[in-house]
Amino acid sequence: MKYQSQKVAAYYFYCAMALFAAQVTFGLVLGYIYVAPNFLSELLPFNIARMIHTNALIVWLLLGFFGAAYYLVPEESETELHSPKLAILQLVLLMVGASGAVVGYLFRVHEGREFLEQPLWVKLGIVAAALIFLYNITLTVLKGRKTAITNVLLLGLWGIALFFLFALYNPANLTLDKIYWWYVVHIWVEGVWELVMASILAFMMLKLTGVDREVVDKWLYSIVALALFTGLLGTGHHYYWIGTPGYWQWIGSIFSALEVAPFFAMVVFTFVMVWKGRREHPNKAALLWALGCSTLAFFGAGVWGFMHTLAPINYYTHGTQVTAAHGHLAFYGAYVCLNLAIITYAMPHLKNRAPYNQVLNMVAFWLMSGGMAFMTFTLTFAGVVQTHLQRVNGEYFMDVQDQLALFFWMRFGSGVAVVLGVLLFLYAVLMPRKEVVTPGVKTETVPAE
Amino acid sequence: MGDGEGACNEAVEISSGWGPLSALPGDAMMWILIISELAVFGAALAGYAVSRALDPELFSASQAHLDPFSGALNTAILLTSGAFAAGAVRQARAGAIRTTRWLIGIAFLFGLAFLTVKVGEYAGHLADGYGLEANTFFTLYYLVTGFHAAHVVFGLMILALVAAFASEENVTTGCAFWHMVDLVWVLVFAVFYLS
Amino acid sequence: MPHGAIRERPLLLTWAVLMALSALGAFGAWLADGGTLRLAGLGAIALFTLFKARLILANYLELSRAPGWLAGFSVAIFLLLAMIFCLIALVPAP
Numbered sequence: 142m143k144y145q146s147q148k149v150a151a152y153y154f155y156c157a158m159a160l161f162a163a164q165v166t167f168g169l170v171l172g173y174i175y176v177a178p179n180f181l182s183e184l185l186p187f188n189i190a191r192m193i194h195t196n197a198l199i200v201w202l203l204l205g206f207f208g209a210a211y212y213l214v215p216e217e218s219e220t221e222l223h224s225p226k227l228a229i230l231q232l233v234l235l236m237v238g239a240s241g242a243v244v245g246y247l248f249r250v251h252e253g254r255e256f257l258e259q260p261l262w263v264k265l266g267i268v269a270a271a272l273i274f275l276y277n278i279t280l281t282v283l284k285g286r287k288t289a290i291t292n293v294l295l296l297g298l299w300g301i302a303l304f305f306l307f308a309l310y311n312p313a314n315l316t317l318d319k320i321y322w323w324y325v326v327h328i329w330v331e332g333v334w335e336l337v338m339a340s341i342l343a344f345m346m347l348k349l350t351g352v353d354r355e356v357v358d359k360w361l362y363s364i365v366a367l368a369l370f371t372g373l374l375g376t377g378h379h380y381y382w383i384g385t386p387g388y389w390q391w392i393g394s395i396f397s398a399l400e401v402a403p404f405f406a407m408v409v410f411t412f413v414m415v416w417k418g419r420r421e422h423p424n425k426a427a428l429l430w431a432l433g434c435s436t437l438a439f440f441g442a443g444v445w446g447f448m449h450t451l452a453p454i455n456y457y458t459h460g461t462q463v464t465a466a467h468g469h470l471a472f473y474g475a476y477v478c479l480n481l482a483i484i485t486y487a488m489p490h491l492k493n494r495a496p497y498n499q500v501l502n503m504v505a506f507w508l509m510s511g512g513m514a515f516m517t518f519t520l521t522f523a524g525v526v527q528t529h530l531q532r533v534n535g536e537y538f539m540d541v542q543d544q545l546a547l548f549f550w551m552r553f554g555s556g557v558a559v560v561l562g563v564l565l566f567l568y569a570v571l572m573p574r575k576e577v578v579t580p581g582v583k584t585e586t587v588p589a590e
Numbered sequence: 591m592g593d594g595e596g597a598c599n600e601a602v603e604i605s606s607g608w609g610p611l612s613a614l615p616g617d618a619m620m621w622i623l624i625i626s627e628l629a630v631f632g633a634a635l636a637g638y639a640v641s642r643a644l645d646p647e648l649f650s651a652s653q654a655h656l657d658p659f660s661g662a663l664n665t666a667i668l669l670t671s672g673a674f675a676a677g678a679v680r681q682a683r684a685g686a687i688r689t690t691r692w693l694i695g696i697a698f699l700f701g702l703a704f705l706t707v708k709v710g711e712y713a714g715h716l717a718d719g720y721g722l723e724a725n726t727f728f729t730l731y732y733l734v735t736g737f738h739a740a741h742v743v744f745g746l747m748i749l750a751l752v753a754a755f756a757s758e759e760n761v762t763t764g765c766a767f768w769h770m771v772d773l774v775w776v777l778v779f780a781v782f783y784l785s
Numbered sequence: 786m787p788h789g790a791i792r793e794r795p796l797l798l799t800w801a802v803l804m805a806l807s808a809l810g811a812f813g814a815w816l817a818d819g820g821t822l823r824l825a826g827l828g829a830i831a832l833f834t835l836f837k838a839r840l841i842l843a844n845y846l847e848l849s850r851a852p853g854w855l856a857g858f859s860v861a862i863f864l865l866l867a868m869i870f871c872l873i874a875l876v877p878a879p
Contacts, residue, residue, distance in 0.1 A: 353607065355607040356607040358607070359607045359608055359618070362619060363618075363619070363622050366619060366622050366623065366626075367622065367626065370623070370626050371626070386722070386723055387723060387729060388722060388723070388729050388732075388733055391634070391637065391729065391730065391733055392733065394637070395630055395633045395634055395637065396630065398633060399626070399629055399630065399633070402626070402629075610853070610854075613850075613851040613853070613854060614848075614851055614854060615846070615847045615848075615850065615851075628858075628861070632861070632865045635865065635869055636865065636868060636869065638869075639868065639869040639872040639873065640872065642872070642873065642876070643872045643873075643875070643876040646876050646877065646878045646879060647878070647879050649878070650878030650879065658811065658814060662807060662811055665807050666804060666807060669800065669803045669804065669807070669837075669841075670800065672841065672845050673796050673797075673799065673800040673803075673845070675845070676796050676799075676844065676845045676847075677796050679847070680796075766846055769841055769845040769846045770846075772841055772845065773838055773841045773842065773846075776834060776837045776838055776841065777834065777838065777862070777865070777866075780810065780830055780831070780834040780866075781869055783814070784810055784811070784813065784814040784817070784830045784834075785814065785817060785827055785830050785870065785873050
């Protein structure tokens with residue numbers, strides 16, 4: 142840690158990991174409800190548990206992004222944060238909002254709009270927190286050195302805040318409602334979040350591999366160009382069946398089919414950087430997470446997304462377990478792995494010691510990723526069978542669900558593996574061995590250029 | 591993103607780091623755009639071919655409403671415009687800024703002529719009652735040619751910009767976009783009008 | 786890149802060939818419009834279009850300086866045209 146104010150990142154990471162634990166716990170409950178539908182049906186109905194599962198995911202990923210920004214911006218800009226106090230205030234706001242929302246959900250207080258179920262006061266709190274964050278981070282960037290990494294990160298973070306504003310607009314017309322709803326949901330995960338992802342990965346490649354900044358910058362700009370070129374009009378692949386004109390099927394199919402390009406570029410980027418890099422960085426676990434991030438994002442978001450993105454295919458698969466398979470691996474690969482990568486990289490620096498619990502952390506990677514990959518496969522098979530039985534043969538939804546039980550049991554099993562992996566990860570990151578004295582390994586903090 | 595652009599231009603001049611892209615004339619970012627555009631139009635034309643194979647009667651009947659002469663005229667206009675743009679790049683390389691600007695100006699006028707013909711065609715189809723949602727053929731026709739025409743408009747803006755800031759690098763980069771618009775039209779013309 | 790070292794093809798020639806190929810393409814379209822020579826007409830259109838694309842790539846976009854890229858773009862356009870025109874040839878309009 143080169144700048145004192147980077148310390149605030151640690152608090153963000155702790156909160157993110159706490160919510161991560163909550164998210165996967167509720168995920169496990171949901172996986173069990175799939176095989177035993179009456180489980181907790183009075184106390185914690187499926188829709189409420191799902192709300193918490195998805196909301197907690199989004200919030201902890203965002204907390205991770207904020208933490209990553211507070212960690213890397215001072216280092217990139219070569220200056221202290223504008224105000225660490227504001228950063229803490231922002232975190233308190235977010236955590237009050239998040240816990241308020243969760244408690245509210247448990248008492249059935251929510252606005253019902255999928256993923257944006259937060260009550261209005263929570264949404265406004267999020268906007269306030271975002272404004273504080275943007276003010277804080279923008280002023281930091283402006284007073285310090287400007288790099289491609291901070292430029293792209295800022296562009297992504299501003300985009301996140303701007304597109305969230307559409308969450309506040311809920312027109313009565315159901316088609317318009319959905320059109321704007323996707324401005325938040327799609328343009329976040331397949332647009333501006335990708336910018337955040339690319340810049341954090343670029344920062345990590347710079348630090349971990351020692352490749353020249355010039356080279357990293359060019360990759361970063363190329364990936365960003367591809368992400369925006371394909372992702373923005375790619376929103377059209379959500380407009381197929383919501384009451385919009387038919388030409389959206391063409392626009393959505395063509396542009397979203399190319400959305401695999403930025404993810405492929407990120408795979409090539411990370412592997413080429415590692416291959417060309419001269420530096421033997423001691424934090425092998427962070428490197429593993431970074432490479433796992435680009436690879437699993439390519440499969441989860443790119444390949445699994447492409448599988449059902451073309452309108453004639455989506456006509457049959459829409460809203461089946463194929464979507465669940467895609468959603469799980471895409472979020473895990475692109476954004477969970479990204480956050481765990483930057484946490485794994487930053488925590489030793491924030492604790493001012495050499496990388497610790499590396500083997501445990503890497504075991505956690507393989508357990509979590511293996512579990513998630515297996516879950517993706519079972520859900521994909523379930524989705525294909527479901528598509529055939531329900532959409533081609535025309536059987537009833539619940540009859541089909543019964544026939545998918547075997548897949549749902551296997552999914553529950555893979556969920557157990559994921560949760561164990563998460564626990565292992567939390568232990569590895571949060572519980573460094575006490576007796577190890579910090580050796581003077583400082584070489585990795587030497588900037589790459 | 592003022593800073594980003596600055597960093598980008600600076601990076602290009604060093605010309606290391608772009609890898610194989612550095613062999614291409616002009617700014618490498620432009621070539622990433624060109625390749626992406628070709629992929630989009632390629633996918634759209636492939637989609638057209640598949641849709642046509644699924645309903646050849648409809649496509650043949652609808653296609654009869656297109657005027658091959660207008661298409662051919664626009665092809666000639668755009669290819670001529672491209673020749674002037676290519677000439678502008680050579681003049682810029684030789685340092686003849688005045689001539690460069692003149693040539694870009696002529697290329698620009700031909701671009702306007704293209705749009706005039708295209709708008710005339712659209713007006714004719716609309717008057718005949720064939721709009722964006724008339725059938726699959728016309729949806730594709732409007733999407734592909736409309737998207738292309740949007741690129742012509744955007745290309746004209748780029749041409750104006752590089753005429754004003756007529757460095758060799760800028761002119762090469764801007765004209766590369768214009769030639770991409772040319773190239774795409776040649777393919778669109780062959781698929782929609784000729785076959 | 787040594788600019789002077791590369792022989793530039795006269796633009797006027799490129800332009801004239803492009804115009805001629807466009808005219809020939811129109812002839813191909815006339816052939817392709819039903820009848821026994823339909824396939825020959827389609828083949829001619831595809832071939833002339835490929836030539837035009839290559840001329841634009843090589844002389845307008847100056848990829849003659851980057852032969853590897855020229856080959857790559859040409860192959861991609863060849864494959865696209867082959868796919869499209871094979872489909873058109875296989876499913877004739879009634």
